[in-house]
Amino acid sequence: MRTSTTSDPAVPASRRRLSAVLNEAGDVVRIDDVVNALDVSRAEAAKLLSRWVKQAWLRRAARGVYLPASLTTLGSIRVLEDPWILVPPLFDPAYITGRTAAEHWDLTEQIFRDIVVMTAQTVRHKSQRRHGAQFSLTHIRPEKIFGTTSVWRGRTRVAVADVHRTIVDMVADPELGGGIQHVADCLSVYFKSAGRDEDLLIRYAVRLGNGAVFKRLGFLAERADTGPELLESCRRRLTAGNAKLDPALECPRLITRWKLRVPESWASRRGT
DSSP: OOOOOTTOTTSOHHHHHHHHHHHHHOSSBOHHHHHHHHTOOHHHHHHHHHHHHHTTSEEEEETTEEEEOOOGGGTOOOOOOOGGGGHHHHHOSEEEOHHHHHHHTTSOOOOOSEEEEEESSOOSOSEEEETTEEEEEEEOOGGGOOSEEEEEETTEEEEEEOHHHHHHHHHHOGGGGTSHHHHHHHHHHHHHSTTOOHHHHHHHHHHHTOHHHHHHHHHHHHHTTOOHHHHHHHHTTOOSSOEESOTTSOOOEEEGGGTEEEOHHHHTSTTO
């Protein structure tokens, strides 16, 4: 909880102004927050932000994006405890997905250090470290951003794949899910959950337009002994050509009914 000190004469005027900006901005500070809070020009706001960075009251996260540092002398402590708040200002249009969202939706008990983000921005480096947080980025076309929900982290609204889109994203790209074994484990938990919705999985997969999803999903669903409806829905949508169960693995064995190449260890498992 932020404690205002803007009216305390014992606090220097510069820090009172910064406190007013933080009350206006929330978790992340932009130049418009300074303009609105202090009723100054953008040029003056930019000068103030630069001064506060030099004084170590703010940290620059990206161009035009600043994070409050520890502000105990202002009567509040502002440290970056939740790196999710960086996703909107750094990567929008974007959403959190993959193994990070799987952890959020209790599909897994594993804890991952990175934050998996789909972004419509150009991705020059898939792995980026920002202010102590590790982000794993994948580019996505803006029209493919769907099936998300908003969660509040502090005063910041962050887009996260819903549980169904999380599954589809991980099946489409097993790397997002931490590898195909972890994806299969998450899918097994999903199938046992009260919120499973196989029709929605299919609709999301159709909209995503990745034919490999139906091959992997059908194969994994068959292993998990799901009902025949999902298997038939996947079979009807099999595209030409063969896909790999996990592109990161050697997949010498072909499961012809799913047009899917799998590792030897997977070919001998139940349901294959």
